[in-house]
Amino acid sequence: DAGVIQSPRHEVTEMGQEVTLRCKPISGHNSLFWYRQTMMRGLELLIYFNNNVPIDDSGMPEDRFSAKMPNASFSTLKIQPSEPRDSAVYFCASTMWGTTNEKLFFGSGTQLSVL
C-alpha cells in the first residue's frame, strides 16, 4: 500500500487566495482526520470523518475553513480566503475505525505558506 497520500507537498500563496489541500487515505480505511501543526500550537485536530461523514469539526478555526469527503478515497481541506496565520503543516491521517486498535497512519503533510 502506498500509505496516505497528500498533495501538494508544498504550497505558497498570497493572502486572500483560495487554497485546496488534497488527501487520499489508505484503501479500506473508513476514518479520515485533518490535523494542523505549528510551532506555537503543536498538533491540532481540525476535523474528522467516519464513513465519509463529518463527525467532529469543532477544531476548524473559522468559516474560512471547509472540508469535504465525497467518497472513501478522497478528501479536501479548503481555505478561502487564506491568511498568513494559516501558514502551517497540514496532515491527513486515516485509520480503520471500529477495530480493536485504531492506529493512525499519517501522510507526509502539506507545508502551506501564506504570504
Added chain:
Amino acid sequence: GEDVEQSLFLSVREGDSSVINCTYTDSSSTYLYWYKQEPGAGLQLLTYIFSNMDMKQDQRLTVLLNKKDKHLSLRIADTQTGDSAIYFCAESFSGNTGKLIFGQGTTLQVKP
C-alpha cells in the same frame, strides 16, 4: 477535558538511554501510543500499549504505563543519532471514535 502533557526537550549522548515521559487525563483510554516525527515528515507510529498492561518491550523500545498516576513513558536503549526526532504521546479519545489526543511532542536530541 482530555489533555496530554509532555516535556518539550531532551538531550542525550549516543549510546545512553533516553526516557521520554507523558501524562494523560482520560482514564478510559483503551490504548496509548508513541509516534515519531522526523524532520519534514509525517508522524509514524512507533509503538502502543493496551491500557491493561504495565509494560511492553519492542527491541530497543520499552513502554511503561502507570495507570494509577496516568503516566506513560518511552525508554529508548542505546540511543542512536538516527533516533533524533520529535516524539508524540497520544491517547485514544473516550468512545473509541478513532480520534487520538496528542501531546505537544518531545524533541529528542542525540549528541555523538
